Amino acid sequence: MTSEVKKKSITKKIITALWIVFFGGILAISLFIYSISINLNGWYGELPSLKSLENPKSDLSSVLYFADNVEMGKYFRYNRSQVTFDELSPNVVNALIATEDVRYIEHSGIDLYGLGRVFFKSVLLFDKSSGGGSTITQQLAKILFRTRSDLSNGSLNDVPVLGLVIAKMKEWIVAVKLEQSYTKKEIIAMYLNTFEFGSNAFGIKTAAATFFNTTPDQLKIEEAAVLVGLCKNPNLYSPVYEPKNAFHRRNTVLGQLHKYGYIDDIAFDSLRAKPIELDYDVKNHNDGLATYFRGTILWDLLAWSRENGYDLYEDGLKIYTTIDSRMQKYAEEAVETHMAYQQKLFDEHWDGQNPWRDEEGNEIKDFLINEAKKTTYYKQLKKEYGNDEDKIFDKLNEKKPMTVFSWEGEVDTVFSTIDSIKYFKNFLNTGFMAMDPHNGHIKAWVGGINYKYFKYDHVKQGRRQPGSTFKPLVYAAAIDNGYSPCYQIQDVPVTFEVVGDPPTWTPSNSTGRYTGETMTIRQAMAQSLNSGTAYVMRKIGPETVVNYAKRLGIESPLQAVPALCLGTSDVSVYELVGAYSTFVNDGFYTKPFYIDRIEDKNGKVLKQFVPKTGEALSSETAYAMLHMLKGATELPGGTALGLDRELRTDNEVGAKTGTTQNFSDGWFMGVTNDLVAGAWVGGDDRSIHFKSIALGQGARMAMPIWEIFMKKVYADEELGITKGKFKKPSNFSIQLDCEEYNRQQMNLTDSVEQVNQFDVDGIQ
Structure with a gap:
């Protein structure tokens, strides 16, 4: 056999082998993916059912309303409210697609071109700046169904490297199913409703209100860029706690908007020079109207929810009360006006003397000591120091910075526990x-x-x-x-x-x-x-x-x-x-x-x-x-x-x-x-x-x-x-x-x- 024939034979064998490896690889990957989808032998952990895909679970705040339909407050583990795609500003949608998934409209859940780019740059060229290959749909799958959490673990998930591969495959499978179950618009809305933006803001509606005191449909380009920037890492790019990082990340998002033609040169140059202007307010149960009422009604709502199979903190209930927001406002204003005046009279009346008196008008001895013994802090110290009252009261008299209430506004001061008890007991x-x-x-x-x-x-x-x-x-x-x-x-x-x-x-x-x-x-x-x-x-x-x-x-x-x-x-x-x-x-x-x-x-x-x-x-x-x-x-x-x-x-x-x-x-x-x-x-x-x-x-x-x-x-x-x-x-x-x-x-x-x-x- 001539050398030329031998070369052709070897070449043919190599090509055949490559085809076998290629098709074998495809078959192996297909079987691997299939085995994950059916959780073969419990190796991989369960995937979400079709039913759960149609009704994905996300914790929704229950909202309390005044009788005149004004929002009173929320009960939540995660402060989340939902919006539809039509309630989103195009600025948010454009910023998200330009930054996180520029081929979002073209793919069906998995961006093969993006994966190829990441593989080539990261694996072959060792370029760490190549970015990730996850699509918006994959990111939603990861957040929504916790594909990398212990809830979906199987026996093979703890194997190094293999566990990560299994998780990534799960994201692909769920992403494809999501694309089959929802429209592109619905997936965008679901992602933005689900993402945690930091500062106890879950979802774009709460984030817009928390950081900019606005609604998702009113977000400006530069505001949308800040919020989309948080999608990379809410802690690292927080505009409140990491303003420099947030500024650079916002400009990166603006750069992506410019790169893909969403904004022109003039807008880009103008917006990237602007500082981040926040209107920041984290909602909590101490703020707003009817705070005492909200605390009272909570126990009724918890009892009703328990009896009727609902979770007040997750199920997005809407509770309509009889309280009128305008009358509530007038009531709180009346209390504030009169009680500030009444407190002034009371303070002048006692003129620095302690007002706790017995029936004969004599100051009650050990009043503050007895009140201190009712506090949680005293009980904690009692466990630590036993019957050593001297050590306990040394701690109770230890000065520390604290903020206290006054009718002129909150005051930062240095008080001991005993000082604070004395201070607050003087209020009517x-x-x-x-x-x-x-x-x-x-x-x-x-x-x-x-x-x-x-x-x-x-x-x-x-x-x-x-x-x-x-x-x-x-x-x-x-x-x-x-x-x-x-x-x-x-x-x-x-x-x-x-x-x-x-x-x-x-x-x-x-x-x-x-x-x-x-x-x-x-x-x-x-x-x-x-x-x-x-x-x-x-x-x-x-x-x-x-x-x-x-x-x-x-x-x-x-x-x-x-x-x-x-x-x-x-x-x-x-x-x-x-x-x-x-x-x-x-x-x-x-x-x-x-x-x-x-x-x-x-x-x-x-x-x-x-x-x-x-x-x-x-x-x-x-x-x-x-x-x-x-x-x-x-x-x-x-x-x-x-x-x-x-x-x-x-x-x-x-x-x-x-x-x-x-x-x-x-x-x-x-x-x-x-x-x-x-x-x-x-x-x-x-x-x-x-x-x-x-x-x-x-x-x-x-x-x-x-x-x-x-x-x-x-x-x-x-x-x-x-x-x-x-x-x-x-x-x-x-x-x-x-x-x-x-x-x-x-x-x-x-x-x-x-x-x-x-x-x-x-x-x-």
């Missing part, structure tokens, strides 16, 4: 709630002065002695049992027999004296005379009052004792506002509620909430109580005569102030035809209070909040809250004309003097 706090009495919808909720620093909610969570604001519940029980607002009493001492030492109890008026005057119970309630309420309590008995209070929605424990008539049992603002609303609602109690409906992420109504209601009083009693409450704003000596005349002009206003015995609690309840609202003001600790009734009364501490709020509400015509008269029942027969009532009483067998005598049979 508040709770305020307003509701529509006709349907039970709560319209505004302010649980305190600042949610970030004072988490305790004083609307529903907090319960304090209501003082005289409980008296209308006593009078309501009496009127529903046949008494008239014109029923006459005398302002004289009323004594009860009680168990204990001494065996009797005689409540005194706030002034400490009695006038002896004969007056109607309407006058007595208007002036908030304790003698009048005590007399009525003695006539109808404490058990009757407790029964009616429960019918009016008071769920807090009430002691059936004579002192209950002065509001000695703790109740909440939430409960009292609900009770007073019964008077406006024709005697029907409607439990205050705040969730209107819950929808899923697609807008399907999952639950429509309806108020719980029931008849508590006759409609005649309810209207008579409105007449009683108006006495505070109409009669001489009425405790609410100080209300701005503007609110009382062409308007019927019922009101009741409340002050506890040591001035720890100041209350005000205001009732109009469209809105019922109540406010409490006091120290977080009952021992913290004003020294005298001059400043420590409900008319000074709490009434201005209601007054400021209502003036703002009436000024906003869009709310539809108008001045007017209370609706009188058509069958009303209770005599409100006291002169006529007295003439009728003269015809009865008993004289007025006999009516005013004490009925010992009523003592309980």
Whole structure:
């Protein structure tokens, strides 16, 4: 055989071998990919099912809405909201394609040309700047289905190099499936909705709001370039924490836009010279309107979600509340305006002295030490140092930098734990709630002065002695049992027999004296005379009052004792506002509620909430109580005569102030035809209070909040809250004309003097 023939034979064998290797390689790769797709012997880990590809799971924030469809806040593990492709600015789409996948429109999930380029430059030429070969679809597959996480691991994934190859193959398979299941536009939107941009911003909608206070459809070219730049590495190119890196990365993206013709020379030169201008704001539950309300409703939503098989933090629920964003804003402004002023009065009143006092007015010893022992930090130190109190309190007195609340804004200071307790205990706090009495919808909720620093909610969570604001519940029980607002009493001492030492109890008026005057119970309630309420309590008995209070929605424990008539049992603002609303609602109690409906992420109504209601009083009693409450704003000596005349002009206003015995609690309840609202003001600790009734009364501490709020509400015509008269029942027969009532009483067998005598049979 000649040498030429031998050469041809060898060449043929080589070519044949190469073809065998080529086709064998293709076959081997195909079998390898197929074995991965079916997870042969559990070697590779499961791939997403077709069903999951059609409905890919991504954690969606649940969104809370005001009644007027304004977004209130979110509940999330990852702060994410979705947008459609049509809601994206072309600037974002162009920047993403130009930077991450310039042949995105042409390939079907895998860019073979890009892979070839990476292989040639990286493997053959050792060029580390060649970039990656992953397409946008592959990146989405990796993020969405966590192909490289432990959740998809098989027994071969831990093998060095092989594990990485398996993961990459999985991304290819999922990418191709995604391309088959979705349009190019849908994949772009899904990628941008899924990516974590840093600063707790998951998805382009949240990122646009966090970094630039805008929406995805309004992003400018340079803003889009910053956000797309984060897709390479959110930490390394953060415009907040790595501004230089972010600037260079943004310009790289701008360079890609220029390279592929999305922007011209002039635009490129202009934009790359501009500094990054952020409008940065990371959303959290301490910010925005209705922070206390959001904290309260959370527990209801968690319970509902658990009972109905939803995850509040992942399933993108839409919760529509009854709170009105405008009224909430007015309520928070009213609280801020008055409480800043009230705090100034309080600080001047004590003039540097500690306000925690016992019943004799003496400073409570070891108050700060006892408060420190309630803290989590003390309990941690207790575990570390045991019973060594000296070491524990050395740590508690150790100074450290911290930021504290003030009415002029946050203040950076150096405090010890004991210092901070002393500082914060000097603040007065508040709770305020307003509701529509006709349907039970709560319209505004302010649980305190600042949610970030004072988490305790004083609307529903907090319960304090209501003082005289409980008296209308006593009078309501009496009127529903046949008494008239014109029923006459005398302002004289009323004594009860009680168990204990001494065996009797005689409540005194706030002034400490009695006038002896004969007056109607309407006058007595208007002036908030304790003698009048005590007399009525003695006539109808404490058990009757407790029964009616429960019918009016008071769920807090009430002691059936004579002192209950002065509001000695703790109740909440939430409960009292609900009770007073019964008077406006024709005697029907409607439990205050705040969730209107819950929808899923697609807008399907999952639950429509309806108020719980029931008849508590006759409609005649309810209207008579409105007449009683108006006495505070109409009669001489009425405790609410100080209300701005503007609110009382062409308007019927019922009101009741409340002050506890040591001035720890100041209350005000205001009732109009469209809105019922109540406010409490006091120290977080009952021992913290004003020294005298001059400043420590409900008319000074709490009434201005209601007054400021209502003036703002009436000024906003869009709310539809108008001045007017209370609706009188058509069958009303209770005599409100006291002169006529007295003439009728003269015809009865008993004289007025006999009516005013004490009925010992009523003592309980």
